[in-house]
Amino acid sequence: MALVTVRFYSLWRSYLDTDSTTLQADHIDDALTQLEEKFGSRLREKLEAAGIHLDGKIQDYSLILLNGIALRNLKSTALKEGDVLHIFPPAIGG
Amino acid sequence: MESNTADKDIIRYIAGSAEAYFAPDGKRLPVISLKTAASIANSQGISTKEVEITALKQGIVPRRYLRNIGTIGLVGQIKLLQSTVAVVGAGGLGGTVIELLARQGVGHLIIIDNDCFTERDLNRQIMSTERNLGEYKVTVAAKRAGEINSATTVTTFRERLTKENAQKLLGSAQVVADGLDNLPSRLAVEQACRQLAIPYVYASIAGFGGQLMTIFPEDTGLSSVYGSSNTIPGQGIETKIGNPTATPAIIAALQVQEVVKIITGVGKPARNQILLVDARECIIDKIELGR
Numbered sequence: 001m002a003l004v005t006v007r008f009y010s011l012w013r014s015y016l017d018t019d020s021t022t023l024q025a026d027h028i029d030d031a032l033t034q035l036e037e038k039f040g041s042r043l044r045e046k047l048e049a050a051g052i053h054l055d056g057k058i059q060d061y062s063l064i065l066l067n068g069i070a071l072r073n074l075k076s077t078a079l080k081e082g083d084v085l086h087i088f089p090p091a092i093g094g
Numbered sequence: 095m096e097s098n099t100a101d102k103d104i105i106r107y108i109a110g111s112a113e114a115y116f117a118p119d120g121k122r123l124p125v126i127s128l129k130t131a132a133s134i135a136n137s138q139g140i141s142t143k144e145v146e147i148t149a150l151k152q153g154i155v156p157r158r159y160l161r162n163i164g165t166i167g168l169v170g171q172i173k174l175l176q177s178t179v180a181v182v183g184a185g186g187l188g189g190t191v192i193e194l195l196a197r198q199g200v201g202h203l204i205i206i207d208n209d210c211f212t213e214r215d216l217n218r219q220i221m222s223t224e225r226n227l228g229e230y231k232v233t234v235a236a237k238r239a240g241e242i243n244s245a246t247t248v249t250t251f252r253e254r255l256t257k258e259n260a261q262k263l264l265g266s267a268q269v270v271a272d273g274l275d276n277l278p279s280r281l282a283v284e285q286a287c288r289q290l291a292i293p294y295v296y297a298s299i300a301g302f303g304g305q306l307m308t309i310f311p312e313d314t315g316l317s318s319v320y321g322s323s324n325t326i327p328g329q330g331i332e333t334k335i336g337n338p339t340a341t342p343a344i345i346a347a348l349q350v351q352e353v354v355k356i357i358t359g360v361g362k363p364a365r366n367q368i369l370l371v372d373a374r375e376c377i378i379d380k381i382e383l384g385r
Binding site (some may be wrong): 044068093 | 108173183185187188213272273274275276277297299300301303304305317318319320321322327329330331332334335338342370371372374375377379380381383384
């Protein structure tokens with residue numbers, strides 16, 4: 001199992017009241033499952049309390065990068081020791 | 095020969111009109127006033143921009159740029175006056191970008207937008223006022239830029255940027271600044287900038303936060319954050335939390351600094367990284383992007 005650091009940014013950091021966590025996982029899907037179990041309901045509760053309703057799991061309404069690469073662009077979804085996941089909300093307005 | 099004589103005349107007029115300015119450190123600097131620059135431009139049949147560039151080349155600073163020079167130098171100011179910057183979208187981000195680029199002394203602005211101001215814009219779009227609701231944003235922005243700086247010329251396109259017209263609209267720009275509110279248009283701008291081999295200063299906002307990335311043609315760019323064009327999210331969190339008053343000004347100011355850095359060569363643009371500005375917690379994060 002690889003030790004992976006997860007960093008939360010902007011509104012997600014505020015609502016989860018933490019900027020990072022670590023988890024043990026060998027595959028990105030496993031890491032996302034653990035993230036959802038640990039933080040999913042808490043994040044949605046906080047968002048709901050702020051009047052923001054979002055459906056789905058964290059990965060459905062967040063931008064997630066693995067070592068600075070969008071999950072959608074990953075060539076390999078296997079995790080290795082020291083990998084970093086960056087998670088933040090999409091901001092698209094102007 | 096005639097042209098050289100005319101140039102010499104202009105230089106002579108400028109040098110003859112220069113006044114002494116004593117900087118806070120006691121250093122003496124020759125300067126010309128706005129009124130003098132306009133008068134020489136008028137009498138010589140040239141633009142204010144040409145007068146300002148000629149003055150700067152002689153080490154004479156148009157007084158309006160005095161506070162710029164310590165940071166970007168005379169050469170930096172000349173480069174800005176000789177530059178063309180396109181601003182796509184003249185709303186929250188774009189309006190402030192236009193305002194600041196005109197004050198900075200960018201010589202030519204291309205402004206692209208097909209919208210009119212509405213009441214919803216008044217909280218954050220700096221060009222909007224109660225009096226100009228219903229007017230086209232490009233018309234208001236061009237007028238404002240001209241009022242701020244008569245050396246800044248403006249070209250407006252009152253149309254929506256698309257994949258089809260992007261290269262045509264952005265073709266004469268050296269740098270493009272993002273004032274958009276959707277990802278498909280941003281991807282069209284990014285693609286056009288790659289084809290035109292010019293940098294693109296991406297930015298977006300939501301709530302008290304925003305994002306910024308400077309993308310050169312060889313950089314991975316938006317796909318490093320959003321994935322490929324067929325997997326991009328339709329909406330951001332701003333549809334839920336809105337865009338409050340100060341956020342576009344904060345992010346637009348950072349965009350302008352990026353544009354200035356690119357044109358002058360001073361400083362290091364935010365390439366291959368995404369800046370996440372979180373004004374709610376007073377934190378700016380940088381994530382290095384993989385390639």
